[in-house]
Amino acid sequence: MNSKHDTCGGARVAVIGAGIGGAAVAALMQRAGYKVTVYEQYERFAPAGGGIHLSPNLMRVLRHLDVHRHVLLKGQEPCAFLNRDGTSGEMLFALSLGESAHRQFGAPFVAVRRGELHTALMSAVTPGSVRWAKRLAGIDWGGETIVLGFDDGSRVECDAVIAADGLRSSVRGALRGREQPVFSGQVAFRGSYPREDLRGLAVDDLTKWWDAERFVLSYWLDRARRDFYFAAMMPQASWSTEASSMPADPDEMRHAFRDFHPDVKRMLAHAPRAGVAKWALFERPPHFEFGTSRIVLIGDACHPMRPFMSQGAAMALEDAVMLTRALVGAGDFEPAFRSFAQARRKRLTQVHRVSAANTFMRGETDARWVFGYDALGAQASPRLPALRTMPAWAMAA
Numbered sequence: 001m002n003s004k005h006d007t008c009g010g011a012r013v014a015v016i017g018a019g020i021g022g023a024a025v026a027a028l029m030q031r032a033g034y035k036v037t038v039y040e041q042y043e044r045f046a047p048a049g050g051g052i053h054l055s056p057n058l059m060r061v062l063r064h065l066d067v068h069r070h071v072l073l074k075g076q077e078p079c080a081f082l083n084r085d086g087t088s089g090e091m092l093f094a095l096s097l098g099e100s101a102h103r104q105f106g107a108p109f110v111a112v113r114r115g116e117l118h119t120a121l122m123s124a125v126t127p128g129s130v131r132w133a134k135r136l137a138g139i140d141w142g143g144e145t146i147v148l149g150f151d152d153g154s155r156v157e158c159d160a161v162i163a164a165d166g167l168r169s170s171v172r173g174a175l176r177g178r179e180q181p182v183f184s185g186q187v188a189f190r191g192s193y194p195r196e197d198l199r200g201l202a203v204d205d206l207t208k209w210w211d212a213e214r215f216v217l218s219y220w221l222d223r224a225r226r227d228f229y230f231a232a233m234m235p236q237a238s239w240s241t242e243a244s245s246m247p248a249d250p251d252e253m254r255h256a257f258r259d260f261h262p263d264v265k266r267m268l269a270h271a272p273r274a275g276v277a278k279w280a281l282f283e284r285p286p287h288f289e290f291g292t293s294r295i296v297l298i299g300d301a302c303h304p305m306r307p308f309m310s311q312g313a314a315m316a317l318e319d320a321v322m323l324t325r326a327l328v329g330a331g332d333f334e335p336a337f338r339s340f341a342q343a344r345r346k347r348l349t350q351v352h353r354v355s356a357a358n359t360f361m362r363g364e365t366d367a368r369w370v371f372g373y374d375a376l377g378a379q380a381s382p383r384l385p386a387l388r389t390m391p392a393w394a395m396a397a
């Protein structure tokens with residue numbers, strides 16, 4: 001009974017945060033036979049309305065979890081990703097998607113409301129394994145077991161912690177001190193409105209309008225193309241609050257993009273007075289914090305990046321897969337967490353760098369290195385077992 005998987009199979013794993021990475025890693029590890037409990041600060045999940053791109057590398061993970069149909073049903077599969085000059089409208093680069101995404105990258109490209117991605121992921125988590133309204137306040141890893149303290153006064157013991165608690169991770173804070181993420185000097189106005197409010201303006205499925213320092217990204221949020229979404233990014237000298245977003249005056253946004261192409265100006269002109277929010281974009285330098293021998297960080301807790309490649313959630317899901325592969329391979333936390341960090345560093349560094357440069361698809365681009373990546377089976381150094389070919393014992397509930 002001392003085989004590797006028995007050791008970990010009986011161990012108590014706590015995941016902090018039931019966001020995108022937390023839900024994914026819990027579902028994957030539960031399928032691999034681990035006893036996982038998720039602790040989330042909020043009382044319940046409130047679906048947020050903003051849009052998100054589910055690139056093929058992310059969709060492969062949803063398909064592995066058998067929850068891809070939900071987002072395919074709710075979201076839209078754009079025919080193409082158009083990149084245009086922000087002022088002249090000249091086509092800089094058009095990437096065929098739709099059927100072509102399946103052929104080129106092995107999975108679809110979907111745009112959807114962020115809440116639908118979360119709903120899909122949560123449906124894969126074992127019912128009853130999420131503890132809501134549990135805000136982590138402290139963590140003590142000095143003893144034989146790890147003790148988690150929550151701000152309702154409760155305490156829980158566990159054997160390993162996966163921190164998926166996002167941009168302002170309190171686990172990261174406990175390990176490293178409260179070094180805050182850095183304001184990138186960029187903000188994004190985001191909003192959505194119904195098709196009728198476009199007042200006859202013809203819009204493509206998915207377009208990014210570029211200039212040197214700003215861009216406007218727009219797409220449909222649903223299959224029926226009823227709700228339209230935009231994100232308009234521009235520089236801003238400072239951000240004075242801890243909150244990531246605040247309600248915005250659409251006139252400020254319209255003024256900032258007044259020199260853009262007439263179609264963009266018409267699109268932004270229709271944005272509702274209420275419902276536009278301004279988001280500060282935060283990041284950390286790419287010195288990733290992967291954790292310690294029994295605590296590991298994934299997603300934004302480990303590597304928040306500028307959202308210019310729309311890859312933050314995709315990286316959290318790839319992390320979840322690689323961590324599960326590492327655990328299945330090693331059977332014990334310390335070597336698994338080390339292998340995970342080693343296996344992820346190169347790819348995260350590359351995506352972080354290209355996101356920060358904001359050059360992805362600005363001109364002719366081979367997107368295969370991003371969208372064609374298959375975390376489930378990709379060669380990793382050190383070698384990790386592919387998830388598709390997990391041994392039967394590893395699939396036991």
Ligand SMILES: Cc1cc2nc3c(=O)[nH]c(=O)nc-3n(C[C@H](O)[C@H](O)[C@H](O)COP(=O)(O)OP(=O)(O)OC[C@H]3O[C@@H](n4cnc5c(N)ncnc54)[C@H](O)[C@@H]3O)c2cc1C
Nearest residue numbers: 017019020021041052053136165166299300310312313314
């Ligand atoms: C403007 C913008 C647009 C974006 N667009 C895209 C896109 O199109 N595609 C894409 O792939 N990515 C996109 N991203 C990035 C993506 O949203 C993030 O990278 C992703 O959500 C990270 O997932 P996560 O699980 O690490 O963190 P989150 O999804 O933020 O989850 C963290 C969870 O931890 C919980 N939590 C936090 N602290 C505690 C605590 N102390 N105790 C208990 N629970 C706690 C939170 O409540 C939350 O549920 C975008 C980001 C921004 C800002």
